[in-house]
Amino acid sequence: MYEGKIVFNKKEAKNIYLLGIEIPKNILKKFQPGQFLKIKINQRMDPLIPRPFTIHAIEENIVYILYQIVGKGTKSLSKLRKGEVLEFLGPLGKPFPKLKNYIICAGGIGIAGFGFLLQKSANKRNFYPPETIFYGARTKEELARLSFLKRFGIPVKISTDDGSKGYRGFVTDMVEEELKQTPRTVLACGPKSMLKRVAEIGKKYKVKTYLVMETFLACGTGFCMGCVIPLKRGKYAHLCIDGPTFLAEEIALESLS
Numbered sequence: 313m314y315e316g317k318i319v320f321n322k323k324e325a326k327n328i329y330l331l332g333i334e335i336p337k338n339i340l341k342k343f344q345p346g347q348f349l350k351i352k353i354n355q356r357m358d359p360l361i362p363r364p365f366t367i368h369a370i371e372e373n374i375v376y377i378l379y380q381i382v383g384k385g386t387k388s389l390s391k392l393r394k395g396e397v398l399e400f401l402g403p404l405g406k407p408f409p410k411l412k413n414y415i416i417c418a419g420g421i422g423i424a425g426f427g428f429l430l431q432k433s434a435n436k437r438n439f440y441p442p443e444t445i446f447y448g449a450r451t452k453e454e455l456a457r458l459s460f461l462k463r464f465g466i467p468v469k470i471s472t473d474d475g476s477k478g479y480r481g482f483v484t485d486m487v488e489e490e491l492k493q494t495p496r497t498v499l500a501c502g503p504k505s506m507l508k509r510v511a512e513i514g515k516k517y518k519v520k521t522y523l524v525m526e527t528f529l530a531c532g533t534g535f536c537m538g539c540v541i542p543l544k545r546g547k548y549a550h551l552c553i554d555g556p557t558f559l560a561e562e563i564a565l566e567s568l569s
């Protein structure tokens with residue numbers, strides 16, 4: 313495990329925090345968009361297992377994590393202050409595939425991993441930028457990092473379930489409308505219900521669809537089988553080493569709860 317010092321940990325939107333951890337540059341330079349870290353939230357026993365978080369962005373020698381409070385680990389994380397030290401493992405998982413002519417579909421905290429992709433694709437060297445970002449949340453209070461996302465000059469189309477900002481309805485409605493006009497690859501991250509819908513839409517318009525999956529993680533290194541993703545024809549993959557990004561057509565989405 314490595315150690316990093318917290319440089320900020322601030323509220324960003326409703327139940328969503330932005331954490332900055334100072335990390336030596338020689339470790340940071342290994343990080344790629346789509347990968348994640350397992351963060352040990354405190355030195356006490358509870359929560360014992362480090363929690364996984366996508367790399368949201370990197371600036372100088374600071375890694376940014378965008379996280380939502382859902383349980384005891386993330387609640388404890390939100391209480392940590394500048395100067396405290398965190399232990400983490402990573403980078404883990406495979407980077408995003410190198411796509412061209414694609415759009416992003418993000419639901420809720422699913423936006424977290426795309427900040428680093430936007431940063432890394434700005435020079436079009438290793439990664440290409442998306443053509444449009446579709447980003448949905450339940451209400452405008454739950455939208456995070458909008459001004460950061462808009463910095464890259466890529467259209468950011470917003471939806472909220474209650475219509476408090478942008479299109480009223482699900483982000484997948486906007487994505488379907490887009491694919492109807494211009495079919496192209498989709499890279500999606502968000503709740504399982506959203507991912508299932510994106511997969512259906514991708515199939516309907518015959519476009520390559522990549523889903524960034526989530527499961528519970530334990531070891532994070534391929535040993536414990538704690539992160540199995542069911543694939544078609546009875547096969548399976550480990551999210552921690554084969555993922556977290558998978559081609560939708562390979563996943564047995566019907567067996568995901």
Ligand SMILES: Cc1cc2nc3c(=O)[nH]c(=O)nc-3n(C[C@H](O)[C@H](O)[C@H](O)COP(=O)(O)OP(=O)(O)OC[C@H]3O[C@@H](n4cnc5c(N)ncnc54)[C@H](O)[C@@H]3O)c2cc1C
Pocket residue numbers: 348359363364365366367377378379380381382383384385386387421424425525526527528529556
């Ligand atoms: C590869 C990966 C990257 C992730 N990146 C981010 C990120 O960038 N930002 C972010 O906010 N979250 C991210 N998550 C989810 C995050 O890890 C969990 O929300 C966190 O571990 C919850 O810890 P907790 O102790 O607060 O909640 P717990 O007390 O452990 O659980 C609270 C509730 O959340 C549910 N839950 C917890 N973890 C998961 C999970 N992995 N899948 C489905 N339901 C779950 C539990 O069933 C329970 O209902 C990621 C998960 C994975 C696997």
Ligand code: FES
Pocket residue numbers: 528529530531532533534535536537538539540550551552553
């Ligand atoms: S978390 Fe242990 S094998 Fe993936």
